[in-house]
Amino acid sequence: MYSDLSQLIHNILILASKSKDLELKKDLNDLINRSLELENENRILKEKLHNQATLTIDPHGGLYWRAGDSVPYCSVCWDADGMLIHMVNSDYGWICPRERRL
Ligand SMILES: [Zn+2]
Structure with missing residues (x-):
């Protein structure tokens, strides 16, 4: 084998x-x-x-957190496309760099 x-x-x-x-x-x-x-x-x-x-999904939704990681992942990208995309901190809070380009 x-x-x-x-x-x-x-x-x-x-x-x-x-x-x-x-x-x-x-x-x-x-x-x-x-x-x-x-x-x-x-x-x-x-x-x-x-x-x-x-x-772990954020209780407010929209974000996934991984233990020990200080930057969350986009729930839309993960749920829809299976892609782990780190979000970017902005004046409006965490935003997805992938969706910002769209
Ligand atoms: Zn995204």
Whole structure:
């Protein structure tokens, strides 16, 4: 059992290079690409779960705080787009630099 996907793919590609079966090579290539997509998607979801577990919504709403961090995150960006965007302190309070550009 391989724990490193790239090592497994490397070994499969070496084995496949010895085959003359073009359909097998095409299917292997598709399988490898799909595996890499799923590994990346899994990494993003794990990161999001980790972030979700460490964030606390501000009682007044609009902001997420993380313990030990003195700058909050934008709740709109996190809730809608899954992006952790540090807010910027302004004369009007905390504002999202991303939304200010819009
Ligand atoms: Zn935002």
